[in-house]
Amino acid sequence: MLAERLSRIRGYLLDMDGTLYIGDRAVPGAVELMRALQGRPHLVLTNNSSASRRRYRDRLTALGMPVRLDDVLTSGEASAQWLFDNTPLRRPYVLGTRALSDACRRAGLTPATADDADSVLLGYDTTLRYARWSDACLLVAAGLPYYATHADRTCISPRGLLPDAGAIIAGIEVTTGRSPVVLGKPEAAMVEAGLRRLGTSAEETLILGDQLDTDMQLGLRSGVLAVLTMTGEAARRAPEMPEIKPDLSVSGPAELLALLRDAGALPRA
Template identity: 35%
Template sequence: MKQYDAYLFDLDGTIYRGSRVIPEALRFVRYLKQESIPFLYVTNNSSLPPERVAERLTAMGLPTQAQDVYTSSMATAAFLKQQLAPAAPLYVIGETGLITALEQAGFTFAEDQPQAVVVGIDRTFNYDKLAVASRAIRSGALFVATNGDAALPTENGLVPGNGSLVAAVRVASGAQPIVVGKPNRWIIDFALQHLGAERERTLLVGDNLHTDIEAAANSGLDSLLVLTGYSTAADVEQHPVKPTYLADNLWEWHKHAQSIR
């Protein structure tokens, strides 16, 4: 088993479930802090800025700084900076996290002749927004999505995720989006740059084969699937992309890794 110098963590199902931190994950993160091993929380959630995500984790008993969090909104802003001129006009469907990230990257916002249409989760999404977005894309605007998660888990069951909004814009515009978030590699590449970590010495940890583990495979990273969230051990047998490691939880994996060194 390799020794890793840095870690990328998914959040929901990996670090916490609902409003409660997973004890074994908390214990492992405390170990990393004690040993000064760098890590970053990487989330497809585009709705909140990193400061708000850090506040939520801190409230769960896991003290976190904004610099410890990397969101799909931040990755989308970084991607667009590579594609467009500074201060390029965008049409944005999204919430505070996405708008803030794009503002901080220097972009402007416009409904008429935007250079790109950017779609993140937006709980005020409506027909008018769909019409503006599809018209702009048909006129040549780049179509970019923060992530493609079709549904989101809540205490009341699954609710529509950003992928559902992206699907509506895709059908209305007749265009395929560029999706920045997991399982695509853009968010992982930008997260590694943000952390200053080497790809071959970094482990990606998540609970979802379809997003986290596929993101690691698409990015050339080793991966650990923890069975504290979405995917099960039985799912691993059926899924074409396998994790490098499989464990009931983060601390169990850590103990096993330590015991064989």
């Protein structure tokens, strides 16, 4: 049953942090998996909307995993594309980094001032300033359509957990009582943008990730095969979320590669 499903996989969504690398080291087997996927539809994903595609491309390349700029899908890219495709909104007030504003422009949106905005788009704003946070609160309180690239509460760092987009969202919620429509993993926008770029159906696609509440939830909600890797966050947090059951669990990218080869989805080395 599972082997049959695996045999039909043609498209690959791969979480990066905790799945392909941890800190500045490649996860064992990740380089081999990425090399096996060269020339096949695949995207590397991150919910982090603070950094640019280029930074992820450079980081993976330095670890021996060559990817093209177009193979990188951030929640910022996916959100901007989704807003353009699914709403008439074109002038978001962007509470985010320059990378998010750039992603909006690439998708056909024009980042606007508080006076001219038709919506609010919130990302992981590592350049957060009080004046802009306040403006966003006023616009949200005034009733503008309000979106967020993702709602992760914390960002893991060598110094400990840091406030992520969810913490910025919480401040706006305390102030205005409103919470945003979230567009990144595990929400539909990320899958829709990903599948459109891959050109595959959900049925023919798998997602490999280490987080149950984002990566696996995305797969289970959308019909994309949800493959949990026990490399990053997962092993520690799996018991907290017994209701989220991945389609398949693997010890790491090497085991997935072996299964895909056994099923005939990928040629043998």
